[in-house]
Amino acid sequence: MTTERLETFSDGVFAIAITLLILEVRPSGGGSLAHQLLAAWPSYVAYLISFVTIGIMWVNHHAIFSLIESTTHGLLVANLLFLMCIAFLPFPTRVLAEHLQHAGTDQTTAAVFYNAFFLVTAIFYNLTWQTAAWKHRLITPSGHAAADQVSRRFWAGSPSYLIATLVGFKSVPAAIALDGALAVFYLLPRRAASS
């Protein structure tokens, strides 16, 4: 079985989850419209980080599936659980947007919840990849070296979000800044070619 329909379905979930994020952005508080639009800045921050982070995951999904030559029931299931995390994204994003403005316990809860969600997503993403890459089971013959490189990068992903989650307990602005830095880091061009 080729990976084509799996990729189409995944693209659909990515595209929808990423586009539903906007439904949670609304003018905030009272006063003039200009004031309400400015007061909605936490929504914009949460929108931006979530969109870019998931966008990068899509770009990488794109790249890693070009190395996979066939699917198994196990890969379909692992990818489905990963997509369940992606589709869940608008919820923690909304929670973060609603509580980012006022420092306090709820703000900490929101930031930790948001980053823990990214951590869980990264774990299921790695699981999906390992299902295909373990012993090069489903990797195209010409892609073994590239696959090993991807595997190394994946092991770096989950710890980053674990750190961001733990930082969130101490300082919400630092955790959010770390999320933003990770997003920008992944947006930068890379020396290695294809992903």
Add this chain to the structure above:
Amino acid sequence: MTTERLETFSDGVFAIAITLLILEVRPSGGGSLAHQLLAAWPSYVAYLISFVTIGIMWVNHHAIFSLIESTTHGLLVANLLFLMCIAFLPFPTRVLAEHLQHAGTDQTTAAVFYNAFFLVTAIFYNLTWQTAAWKHRLITPSGHAAADQVSRRFWAGSPSYLIATLVGFKSVPAAIALDGALAVFYLLPRRAASS
């Protein structure tokens, strides 16, 4: 006429219905955010079961259409009615999530409604398959044996959800546990290769 565009359209409806589920997940009740996030557990349970159940239907849709070589007006219509059930899913999911927390008549109603929806969906899914598989009308020549195997599995699907519906009248937790067990069962690897 090939099945390609039918599959693309179906993938779209699956992907959207599955992703819209999150719009119904919200923090629940009062108190601290941490408390509200915990109190929203019925939403998470309903999200999880609906996502995985529909995800499995997508995986199977993927598998059975690889056995079908052409479409007819009848198959398009049967598939459309099946997709109408899939697209309806966010409604019973929301109803279940809203009433799972408090035991009582409404909780029973919600669990029965939820499982009856799965029963109707399974019936229309079987109808779609039979439209193609009856006397191997639209089955690829090399797929007759695999198609017979799929047909046998389909006859097991509807009764499972009929049982879950009936169990719901007696015990809501038992019905939900049964839904979860069915989802996990279908997620497990199977001996038979392709679906």
Add this chain to the structure above:
Amino acid sequence: MTTERLETFSDGVFAIAITLLILEVRPSGGGSLAHQLLAAWPSYVAYLISFVTIGIMWVNHHAIFSLIESTTHGLLVANLLFLMCIAFLPFPTRVLAEHLQHAGTDQTTAAVFYNAFFLVTAIFYNLTWQTAAWKHRLITPSGHAAADQVSRRFWAGSPSYLIATLVGFKSVPAAIALDGALAVFYLLPRRAASS
């Protein structure tokens, strides 16, 4: 330019519009959940008719574009205006669902608005088709006879919805019954093969 990406984009809009319909279905009124679910019947009726009607338009879109061999700027624009009608569908559907239950002026307004929307959609659909079929401009050489048959069927579509709109002024139940009959009629198998 081939019609492939136009069809993909159209499929996306069809699939999303048809799936968003469910967001407007909610338990209605007070009392027990069972009562609320029953009282929501106008939502189910509106959902059913809108889903099937748009689903049929998708099936036909599928069929007519298999006769079109290339696109022009004019065809892209005509199809875009038609998709604007399709994407607008959840609005009149919600209006109908909210006012179907109580006889009176608002119920008449809702039914007329709903059917007038179908009329406008049918007109833009015909316009899209004529842009391609006029003098067989964009029709595949082997499809001229089939295209003429499609053209004849299109001229029947708009008057049906004009009649349903006018009937709505006199009797809402009759207009809705007519919409349902039209949907069932198009679902039935047809003697002519492919659409």
Add this chain to the structure above:
Amino acid sequence: MTTERLETFSDGVFAIAITLLILEVRPSGGGSLAHQLLAAWPSYVAYLISFVTIGIMWVNHHAIFSLIESTTHGLLVANLLFLMCIAFLPFPTRVLAEHLQHAGTDQTTAAVFYNAFFLVTAIFYNLTWQTAAWKHRLITPSGHAAADQVSRRFWAGSPSYLIATLVGFKSVPAAIALDGALAVFYLLPRRAASS
């Protein structure tokens, strides 16, 4: 890497953003339903302009990617930022719809915000295109002349929306009329063939 999956994903975001617009259209104010439907005219105007403007951007995206023969990490990122603008669209559209009816400071804010959003979108669109077209880096050999023509047209796009933004400070009706005129202008057939 071919552009195929990038185009599929982009089509998904376009299709979803354009279809979510309808969720913001609702009957407005009190009185009879007929009155509420008429009073909702600002929603219809905003829906129409946003749908057509984004629809045209999709048509052009379609055209310019037929000239691009491969993707780079940079092009994926630029296109992702452009899609972030497209997905953001339902928010300024809602803001405009809510404040179009009553003249005053908030109406001006809404019109300026709406047009500034189009300006930012046009800038990221141009950036995406330049990433591919600069020195014909990713352009198919046969498309160099067509690409130069597209580049010239792009330089006209951003200033149009800058002007509309500035006009919004002085006169909201004039700015909206300008948006409408731009949309109609792009809908018109063009002498140059394919885009």
